[in-house]
């Protein structure tokens with residue numbers, strides 16, 4: 318007869334979240350209900366991504382978003398899936414998407430709507446037509462009591478990264494993987510396509526402390542601040558490898574597992590960098606720190622930055638603690654200038 322301690326645990330993301338919440342006696346279960354909305358939306362997005370060449374979802378919509386970028390059909394599908402899965406959860410008060418200039422204030426949400434969700438519905442969407450990994454990134458904040466009646470829906474969202482309650486991403490790669498943190502480590506789940514559930518594949522993931530790999534769009538190197546250029550020269554001398562996919566989610570996921578550093582410095586075209594603080598940098602920084610890595614904008618920790626606008630951009634240096642430190646040393650606390 319099999320003893321109970323010999324039974325292998327089979328854990329879905331839902332049961333994992335519930336288990337984590339049980340460590341908090343004050344938890345109401347609301348938070349797990351909210352996260353299940355995110356994972357449900359990601360399953361809808363993944364189904365569309367997987368069939369992208371078969372159904373009419375490839376290409377752009379002909380529209381330009383608030384970031385001045387072409388909106389891909391799949392950007393829109395992903396954005397709508399998240400809105401529909403979260404908009405009726407009752408405990409979500411405000412939703413903000415990288416694809417929309419203004420946040421959504423959910424009218425039916427009363428004081429019980431204790432949470433706000435920000436997301437990048439489809440990261441790396443310009444890669445979708447060429448079958449390269451893309452992803453979804455999310456960040457969850459508390460809707461503070463003083464903001465319940467706020468006339469301005471943007472202000473409550475302008476919280477620094479260290480205030481995040483949870484953050485995560487899903488990478489639609491050779492398999493579909495979900496990574497999340499609620500501030501108690503980083504946990505990884507793989508979607509089992511046959512049963513349609515995200516199954517725990519790696520608990521308490523830690524980023525290697527170093528790794529001889531850098532990830533950057535080096536074509537722009539001539540317009541990087543000097544410190545970044547010095548780092549790239551140094552890394553080449555040290556025989557580092559370069560890996561760059563062009564989807565933050567995929568580049569970050571590799572860095573999390575293998576170590577190394579991902580960089581998006583200021584450039585002539587994007588003096589503040591290209592990536593968005595609230596939709597991309599903050600959630601990734603939360604995950605990196607929880608996995609013993611680091612994230613900086615070249616001057617301060619990403620998680621400490623006080624946002625001033627919803628679609629604010631930031632330079633990003635993220636990855637293994639030692640590698641991030643090395644870039645910062647050469648940037649000399651002045652963002653490399």
Ligand code: AHG
Pocket residue numbers: 386437439440441442443534563564565566591
């Ligand atoms: P998004 O598709 O959400 O607009 O994000 C694209 C981002 C990010 O995924 C990636 O790291 C970066 O753009 C790549 O930019 P470059 O093409 O300038 O290298």
Ligand code: MN
Pocket residue numbers: 437439440441565597
């Ligand atoms: Mn993105």
Ligand code: MN
Pocket residue numbers: 392415437438439440441442
């Ligand atoms: Mn996007």
